[in-house]
Amino acid sequence: MSIHCLERYEVVGAADTVFAVAGEDVILPCSVKPLMSVVNMRVEWNRSDLRGSLVHLYDDHEDRNTDQIQSYRGRTKLIHQELQRGDASLKLASVQVSDEGRYKCFIQSKSWFDDTTVDVKVEALGTPPVITVDGFDDSGGLHLQCESEGWYPEPVLEWLDSKGVSLSSETTETHRETDRFSVKHTITVHERDSTYHCRVKLRHHMLEIRVGYRLNFYQFQFRFCLSIPILIDSKWLKHKKLSQTFRYQTYLFFVLSKLPEFCCV
Template sequence: MSAENMKMRWFRSRFSAVVHLYRDGQDQYGEQMLEYQGRTELLKDDITNGRVSLRIRDIQPSDAGQYTCFFQSGVFYGGALLELQVAGLGSAPAISVEGHQDGGIRVVCRSSGWFPEPEVLWRDLQGQLLPSVSVNISQEANGLFHTEAAIVLTEESNRKVSCCVRNPRLNQERQSEISIAELFFPRVSPWMVALNVILALLPVLIPLASYCFWREHRAKETLRLELESEKAAHLAEKAEYEAVKGYVYTELGGDSQIK
């Protein structure tokens, strides 16, 4: 039957929480909740057959939940309850290279505008899942989710991968790929290994070298002192010999000899 002259009310959890109101053949906006103002429209193309549809524009995560459609004509009325599910398919993943880490290259995948909370997956060329080193999913002020996932690629494992962000409610996903050239991967040369070993041993080598130098210097100094002491003793002995020789020559006569 025609609903042109009926009263129709769409509301949320309470009868007074009006999403859209139709009465006296016109849309009424005076009782409408603030968050729905300017966003709703009652489609009346088939109202004479008792069918009306509610359109909500600029859908938001907060719009998810239960709605009641209520018809009233005089003393007769009827209603129906429905559950509105909201899903957002976010932006295509943006992949960026953010330097070296753990002998490989750190790659980060970012995407926003998802609802509900999405899943983030890394895959190789064969479609096999790869482990992330970190995953951060945060909810923004508008209720939508932002994702950030990182992976470390090594030359031995995978140089071409894809980042997939999936909406579990819609069973849909967005995907981006990245391929990293071989020359960007860090190289380990024997000289660098040797240099790193030397640098690691410097805290031990420097004190050891200082100690060895001190020992050598001390040994030389000891030897010098010993030589000077021997020289002094020899000079003293020679002086004593000359003194005795002179004494004997004077007292015993010039013809005496000391042996």
């Protein structure tokens, strides 16, 4: 068998799309089959969706990133010890939304070359949703507004009742600033003792707030006042590697009492 045949290999990457979280690190897989050292080979990572722009280059036993895309400077790394085992995976630090795209891993020996592509999707978690009271309507219904910002891509915001049934939002707003989205939805509730959930979701992440609504009326000489103490208990719940759920509960106690100095007719 000739040396040419012995050096034949296949470059393999990720079987599925790689999901990354903005601000965290991610590994873009790339290796050769059958396993062999690629220390003496050329390993080139490019953004194929950006006309082959250079992300990282290893050649002649060194990293050579003079022509690297500016936004990747100082954020890419090949583990040189792993090159001996045929692993040319790229570590990308402090992921940015702009890193989303299609990457090509190209490996070339003296007599053979092959490449593979890795699709990267980026998710940016926004702020925990906030519920505010937006007044009452003529029938006594309470307007509850939920909003959250700083997401990518555009998230889904939904209201649910205590049984987990989705509620229709009366008003919805979505705004995009640079590469992040903010969402705001409003509902009107009439239950005097119930729980409502506001949930913001992406593909692999979800933030949720639960509000307990209890309304008691005390009427004194037709004068009323509204006080709203808020209690919050929060915690993070991690499910899968890229799945996180954030839940916290808020109890709104609406108490109408006789406090002339704060009241209105």
